[in-house]
Amino acid sequence: MLELKNIQKSFDGTPVLKDISIQVNDGEIISILGPSGCGKTTLLNLILGIIKADSGQILYDGEDLTEVSMEKRGFNIVFQDYALFPNLNVYKNITYGLKNRPDISSKEEVEELIDLLGLREHLNKNIEQLSGGQKQRVALARTMVMKPRILLLDEPLSALDGVIKESIKDRIRTIAREYNLTTIIVTHDPEEALTLSDRVLIIEGGMISQYARPESIIHTPKNDFVRKFILNQLEIKRNNIYALFGDQLTVPAAQAV
Amino acid sequence: MDTRKNIELKIIFWTIAAVFSLFLALPLLVLLGRSFVGDQGVTLEFYRSVIADRKFLPALGNSFLVAAAAALAATVIAFVLAYMIHYTNAPLWLKQAVRAAAMLPMFLPTITYGFAIIYSFGKQGLITRLLGTQLFDLYGFMGLMTGYVIYTVPVAFLLIHNTMGYIDKKTLVVSKVMGDGTFSTFWIAVVRPLLGTLAGAFIQAFFLSFTDFGIPASVGGSYDVVAAILYNKMIGGIPDFSRGAVVAVIMLIPSIGSICILRILERFNIRYNRISDIDLKKDPARDISWGTAGSVLSILILSIFAVIFVVPMVEEWPYKTGFSLDHIRNAFLDHELLDSYSHSITMAACTALFGTLLAYGAALITARSTLPDRYKRAIDSISLVTNAIPGMVLGVAYMFLFPGTPLQNTLTLMVLCNIVHYFSTPYLMMKNSLSKMNAGWETTAMLMGDSWLKTIIRVVTPNALSSLLEVFSYYFINAMVTISALVFIAGARTMVLTTKIKQLQYINKFNEVFVLSLLILITNLIAKALFSLLAKKLAEKKK
Numbered sequence: 001m002l003e004l005k006n007i008q009k010s011f012d013g014t015p016v017l018k019d020i021s022i023q024v025n026d027g028e029i030i031s032i033l034g035p036s037g038c039g040k041t042t043l044l045n046l047i048l049g050i051i052k053a054d055s056g057q058i059l060y061d062g063e064d065l066t067e068v069s070m071e072k073r074g075f076n077i078v079f080q081d082y083a084l085f086p087n088l089n090v091y092k093n094i095t096y097g098l099k100n101r102p103d104i105s106s107k108e109e110v111e112e113l114i115d116l117l118g119l120r121e122h123l124n125k126n127i128e129q130l131s132g133g134q135k136q137r138v139a140l141a142r143t144m145v146m147k148p149r150i151l152l153l154d155e156p157l158s159a160l161d162g163v164i165k166e167s168i169k170d171r172i173r174t175i176a177r178e179y180n181l182t183t184i185i186v187t188h189d190p191e192e193a194l195t196l197s198d199r200v201l202i203i204e205g206g207m208i209s210q211y212a213r214p215e216s217i218i219h220t221p222k223n224d225f226v227r228k229f230i231l232n233q234l235e236i237k238r239n240n241i242y243a244l245f246g247d248q249l250t251v252p253a254a255q256a257v
Numbered sequence: 258m259d260t261r262k263n264i265e266l267k268i269i270f271w272t273i274a275a276v277f278s279l280f281l282a283l284p285l286l287v288l289l290g291r292s293f294v295g296d297q298g299v300t301l302e303f304y305r306s307v308i309a310d311r312k313f314l315p316a317l318g319n320s321f322l323v324a325a326a327a328a329l330a331a332t333v334i335a336f337v338l339a340y341m342i343h344y345t346n347a348p349l350w351l352k353q354a355v356r357a358a359a360m361l362p363m364f365l366p367t368i369t370y371g372f373a374i375i376y377s378f379g380k381q382g383l384i385t386r387l388l389g390t391q392l393f394d395l396y397g398f399m400g401l402m403t404g405y406v407i408y409t410v411p412v413a414f415l416l417i418h419n420t421m422g423y424i425d426k427k428t429l430v431v432s433k434v435m436g437d438g439t440f441s442t443f444w445i446a447v448v449r450p451l452l453g454t455l456a457g458a459f460i461q462a463f464f465l466s467f468t469d470f471g472i473p474a475s476v477g478g479s480y481d482v483v484a485a486i487l488y489n490k491m492i493g494g495i496p497d498f499s500r501g502a503v504v505a506v507i508m509l510i511p512s513i514g515s516i517c518i519l520r521i522l523e524r525f526n527i528r529y530n531r532i533s534d535i536d537l538k539k540d541p542a543r544d545i546s547w548g549t550a551g552s553v554l555s556i557l558i559l560s561i562f563a564v565i566f567v568v569p570m571v572e573e574w575p576y577k578t579g580f581s582l583d584h585i586r587n588a589f590l591d592h593e594l595l596d597s598y599s600h601s602i603t604m605a606a607c608t609a610l611f612g613t614l615l616a617y618g619a620a621l622i623t624a625r626s627t628l629p630d631r632y633k634r635a636i637d638s639i640s641l642v643t644n645a646i647p648g649m650v651l652g653v654a655y656m657f658l659f660p661g662t663p664l665q666n667t668l669t670l671m672v673l674c675n676i677v678h679y680f681s682t683p684y685l686m687m688k689n690s691l692s693k694m695n696a697g698w699e700t701t702a703m704l705m706g707d708s709w710l711k712t713i714i715r716v717v718t719p720n721a722l723s724s725l726l727e728v729f730s731y732y733f734i735n736a737m738v739t740i741s742a743l744v745f746i747a748g749a750r751t752m753v754l755t756t757k758i759k760q761l762q763y764i765n766k767f768n769e770v771f772v773l774s775l776l777i778l779i780t781n782l783i784a785k786a787l788f789s790l791l792a793k794k795l796a797e798k799k800k
Contacts, residue, residue, distance in 0.1 A: 050700060076704050083697030087719035099715075100706030146705060 001025055002047070002150060002182060007056035009042055016042045018206040020056070024150075024199075027180040029173065031193035034203035035229065041154065043203070044186045048152055049073050060149065076148035080155040082139040084127045091123040094141045105145045113141050116178070117171060133164035137171065144175065151175075153185045157192050169196050190230045191237065194218070202226055265709055266626050269618040270636070276615065277639050277680075280673045284654035285646070291657050292502035307503045316481035317507070320467055323398055323482065327405030328413075328462035332455060334406065334554055335359070335413035341551035343421040344447065345544045346537055351552065358555035359414040361562065362407045364781035366738040366755045369565065369774040370404045371475025372767060376564040378403075381575035383564045396478025404472035407558060409462035416461065420454040426535045453525035460522070464515040468508065468647030470741040474759065483508050484649060484741075491653055491745060498657070505653045509646070516645035565778070569771040588772040597757040598776060604668050604675070604753055605736035612676040612683060612732040613725055619680075620687035625699065625717065636684075644681035648741030651678055656745045666748025674746060675736045683728040690724035691717070723792050730788040734781050 002024040009017040016039045024030050032040045045051045047058065049070030058065045065073050084093050095110060105113075114120055117137040122130065130138065136156060143151065156172065157165045173196070176183045187193050193200045194214040202209040202217070202225075210222040218234075221227045293299055307313055338359050342352045362370065377384040378395045385391045393399040428446040437445065448455075473485040487508060490501035568574045569588075572581040588594050619640070623633045655674060664670040694717070702712040718725075740755035747756040754773050761769050 048700075070700070071703050071706070077700070079695075079697035079701065081695060081697065083695045083701045085698065085702075085716045085720070087716065096702070096715075097705035100711075142701075142705070 001061060002184075003057075003059040004047070005057040005059065007043070007046060007053045007058070009039075009046060009051070009054050016206050017046070017053075020203075020206075020208060022201060022208070022211055024182055024184065026182055027176065028199065029176050029183045029185065029197040031185045031187055031197040031200045032203060033187055033190060033193040033200050033230070034209075036188060038203045039206045040186050040188075040203050044077075044152055044154060044184065047150070047184065048075055048077050074149040075152060076143045076146050076150075077152040077154060078136070078139045078143050078156060080158065082135045084135060084139055084142075086127045088127075089123070090119060090125050090127070090130070090138050093127065093138055094119070094123075094145060096142055097146045101146075104147055110145055113144050116174065117141050131164075132160050133168055136160065136168055140171065140175065144179070149182070151181050151183045153183065155186055155188070157187070158189070165192075172196065190233050194234070202230060204229075263626070263628060266622055266628055267632075270622055270628070270632050273615060273619050273622075273636065273639070276673070277643075277677065280677045281639070281643065281646070281651075284651065284658045287657045288502050288505055288650070288654040291499055292506045295499060303499045303503045307500050307507070312481055313486065313504075316483055316486050319398075319480060320482040320484070321511070323401045323480075324405065324463050324466035326398075327402045327409060327466045328459045330402070331406045331409040331413045331462045332417075332459045335410055335417050335458060336451075336455065337547070337550050338410075338414055338554060339417040339421050340447070341547040342418065343424075344537065345547045346539070347544050347548035347551070351548055355551045355555045356418075358558050360411050361558065363411045364734060364738065364778050364785070365562070365565075365774060366740050366758065366777060367404065367408050367469050367471030368475055368740055368755060368758050368762075369471075369770070369777075370407050370561070371400075371472045372762075372770055372774075373561050373564050374400055374403055374476055376568055376574070376767070376771075377561050383567060384560060386575070395476055397476075397480035400476035400478070401472055401480060401482065403561075404476055405462075405466035405469065407561060408469060408472065409465050410558065412465060413458035413462050416454055416458045417451065420451055424450045426537075429537075430535060453522050456525075457519055457522045460515050460519050464512060464647075467511055467515075468649060468741070470649050470744065471755075475762065487649055487653065488744070491656060501653060502657070505650045509650050512647050512650070513645045516641065520641070565771050565774050569768055569775060574768075584768040585772055585775075588769055588776075591769075593752075594757065594769065594773065597752040597754050597773075600668060600751055601737060601753040601755075601777070602780070604671050605733045607668070607672045608675040608679075608736040609729045609733040611672065612679065613729045615676060616680065616683035616687045616728055617721070617725060619684050620691050621713070621717075624688045624691035625694075640681045640684045643677055643679075646678070648678050648739060649745075652742030652745035655742070659746070666746065666751055668751050670746055671743055671751065671753070672736075674742050675732070675739060678739070678742055679732060679735050683731055686728055686731070687721070687724060690721060694720060722795055726788055726792050726795070730785065733784055737777055737781055737784075 004020055004022050007017055007020040008015070020043060032043055034040045042051070046053050049065075049068070053066065056066075060073075085096065088096065094114065097104065098110075114123070117140060119134070119137055119141060122134060122138075127135065127138075136159075153172070157168060160168060169192075172183065172185075175181060185193070185197065194217065197214070199211065199213055200217055201211045204225045209225050210217060212220075212222075217226060218231065221231055292303055293301070295302060338355055341347055341355060374395055376382050378392055378400070379385060380391060382391075395403070424447070426446075428450075429442060432442040432446045468484065470484045470488060473482045474488065477485050483504065487501060487504045490497050490504055569584045570580060570582065571578045572583070619636045622628055623636050626633075651674060655670065659665050659670060698716050699709070699712050702716055703709075707715065738755065740759065743753060743756050744759055747753060752760070754777050758770050758773050761767070761773070
């Protein structure tokens with residue numbers, strides 16, 4: 001279990017995170033949702049260990065990781081722009097970490113990941129030849145080879161379009177279930193957050209707005225921010241889709257608020 | 258948190274700091290000191306007497322005038338060449354030829370241009386003979402200006418050519434559909450976005466001309482410029498080091514001014530995010546007129562260099578013009594010339610190797626490290642200062658500091674001098690390329706268990722190879738052609754080709770001068786071809 005206790009962080013005197021406390025259960029998929037500038041990426045970086053909290057604690061299974069360096073935490077991240085190494089082909093990217101820790105994944109485990117993520121036919125390709133969705137899967141495989149204790153995903157879907165988005169969502173869920181892997185996703189898209197995760201952490205202005213299961217966010221929004229910015233967006237989307245399919249149940253978005 | 262990785266970076270930082278303290282800051286301080294300190298302590302006497310010298314102020318005025326005139330001409334020429342390449346449908350081969358002609362002067366030392374001008378436009382010159390009349394009096398303003406223009410066209414061309422590539426060509430279409438006339442379109446879609454660059458090209462050309470030594474050394478004649486006065490004060494018949502120091506300091510002032518203006522101009526540069534190319538509309542009149550202008554200018558540049566090929570390959574220019582390889586054969590039998598060639602190659606290769614390493618290290622600090630800002634600012638300031646110091650001033654400063662030390666007259670000192678003198682551009686090239694790379698690499702690689710050094714070796718360096726190659730090539734070629742600093746620090750046993758040319762001038766051995774110039778040109782062209790081939794191989798390997 002991952003536990004954040006009273007995390008605070010300021011940059012040049014401006015508070016970015018004010019007193020964040022949450023718990024994440026093993027194998028859970030959590031989305032951190034909020035508008036840009038709300039502090040969600042800072043929170044992700046704090047968990048990963050790139051930056052240090054001003055105060056507060058980060059615990060994993062009771063072990064205090066607050067002062068432990070990024071490399072020793074055993075967490076891992078897939079960046080929004082994937083950070084693949086263009087001088088190496090797909091297979092060499094996936095197995096990059098094995099050069100340093102040959103025993104961390106067996107040959108069979110690597111093969112299994114390659115198949116699970118549908119990368120077998122691309123192994124000898126260069127990074128430039130891949131589509132966005134393929135790059136995302138390579139980055140995911142490269143990270144999974146390291147057997148992270150927690151998988152962090154920074155805006156994993158924002159650079160992808162339509163159908164690919166749905167298929168990557170599926171892969172992320174499969175990976176989390178298959179490996180019982182705690183997964184934390186940063187996103188600005190309510191639809192992504194609410195359809196992909198077990199629980200959603202909504203952040204606004206550096207504070208927790210609501211931290212709950214998707215259904216309780218929909219049915220019992222905790223405050224105006226959640227209603228106006230999260231639900232309203234989904235209502236508009238729903239109405240547009242309904243209108244498109246000629247459904248009679250259209251409710252004007254304004255009334256729903 | 259990432260204290261471990263910063264140890265390596267700090268070592269790199271302090272190495273760079275040490276090199277530039279010893280070989281840039283210290284010599285300049287000594288130079289400044291020498292200009293103020295006489296036998297009786299601190300004095301302004303040297304400044305007073307230099308300024309009172311009836312030759313000095315006119316020479317300073319000449320320098321400003323001729324450098325500004327040359328810079329203006331070079332900017333206009335460079336603009337025409339670049340415009341023809343970017344904004345017309347002239348045939349590709351012509352564009353490539355014009356580009357090559359515009360860049361050619363970079364591969365030769367400036368002192369060669371001077372002699373090339375003499376042998377082209379002099380009384381017995383190649384072009385004078387072809388035309389049957391001497392076009393202008395070359396020992397003086399016109400000669401200097403012609404030389405400076407040739408010298409600075411490549412730099413101005415590169416700057417303008419580069420920016421033109423980034424200008425959004427769609428604005429041409431927008432301007433037209435908005436009903437603009439030809440000149441309005443030309444202004445709003447071409448000239449306006451280029452203004453910063455054009456001014457930058459002018460200033461850069463001015464700076465280079467103002468501080469160049471090679472051209473006045475050959476065609477200055479009685480038209481005095483500051484560079485010639487500085488040389489004579491230091492190495493002339495009656496050396497006068499204190500007043501030489503004063504001249505060097507005075508030369509520094511406009512140089513620093515130019516660089517400050519350049520910095521300010523940078524802010525006016527328009528940056529477009531995406532390069533969008535459009536098909537230019539069909540307009541044969543435009544293509545023919547600009548194509549002709551570009552061709553004529555290119556041919557003019559090339560014609561001046563023609564003598565470099567002609568003179569050493571005839572029996573006795575200008576009296577016996579039969580073909581002969583005697584001069585070239587004799588040059589290769591002269592072991593002194595061969596020595597200076599091997600010195601040049603050694604010096605250029607070492608400059609390129611160590612210079613590239615230094616620029617790479619510096620760029621790693623500013624573009625890809627979490628070192629505190631003060632380290633990054635220090636590196637940026639070093640680059641700025643090296644950019645503003647003319648080679649001659651650096652050479653004179655070295656003349657004050659290093660005699661009597663084991664470094665005096667050594668190739669090592671010359672290599673260090675070149676590395677410091679040319680540091681700015683390689684550093685900026687490297688920084689630019691490194692900062693474009695994905696910001697997540699180091700973190701990702703570290704999470705995969707890499708140390709900092711391992712990340713650099715496994716990921717960053719392989720992806721930076723093409724830029725490293727470019728930087729290497731820049732250092733190599735510049736080291737091959739530079740003379741302004743080396744003329745003060747090369748010793749009898751460490752003569753390089755350019756300083757040897759200067760020496761040959763004294764004894765009127767012009768055939769050898771051209772043979773050596775050819776040697777430099779050929780070496781640079783081969784080096785350039787080699788680097789291009791390597792770059793191509795790299796690109797192919799990636800595919």
